[in-house]
Amino acid sequence: MTLHTRVGLERHIRDEWPGIVEASGCDPLRSLAALPKGRLELLGSSLKTELSANLGVLTGVQYLAPSDGSGRNVCPNSTHACRRGCLGDHAGRMPMIRTSMQWKTTLRLGCPALYDALMRMCIVGLRKRAFKAGMIAAVRMDGTSDLGDAERFAREFEDVSFYEYTKSVPRAHRWHNLGLPNLSATLSYSGMNYEACRYFLQVGGNVAVPFDIRKGEALPKYWIHEGFPVLDGDLHDFRAHDEPGHVVGLSWKGPNSTREEARQNGWI
16 A cells, blocks of 8 residues: 555555554544544635635645644643634534544644645645646644644745744744745734733734724724734735734634633733
């Protein structure tokens, strides 16, 4: 059996799945039943990533089980507030979405070598579709996680744009200083990392900040703390070409049940 073809690789993953589940440390009751019968595809899309098509960008985004939703934590820098308001967590309550997130997380943690091989094939497929459509290929690997895997893939796929939101201050600075033109990180404001966000903006990085407005309402022109200019982060998801030193303003999209809590703790 060859692992150099998509069919052979997927068959091998299925054959090895019980061992992968055991090695992953993820919830075995969820993981054993999570592998889909159809094609194993790591990269999907969302309404917001699809808006990037207006810029000529075709984006593939990976959604893992957020925080410790799989039994293993893939968001090591998460806060109580962001876990409570996590869109991925609330969307993940739908059975089909939850099982999709589960098998991807299990594969990522249970057998990184097979995960990397499948991810390469998924990126190649995305790149082909983008080329055929005359578009830029872009990838977000941490749609609902914060692992930083994009760095090693960006070195391999120089013609694909990799971008992420992250709460990891060291990673945001490392990527900012690496000088890889196809890799970028937007630091996420948590309500608890203001000084780190201010410094990152001062050195030319960008920071995503959720504001206490509803979708369609106007964002402020400047972030009130320091007067950093705000751009509308709801227009599309492609952050790689944002002007340096800007706040990426986002309207609150979490559940109403956690909105007041997020307001009180300073996250929005």
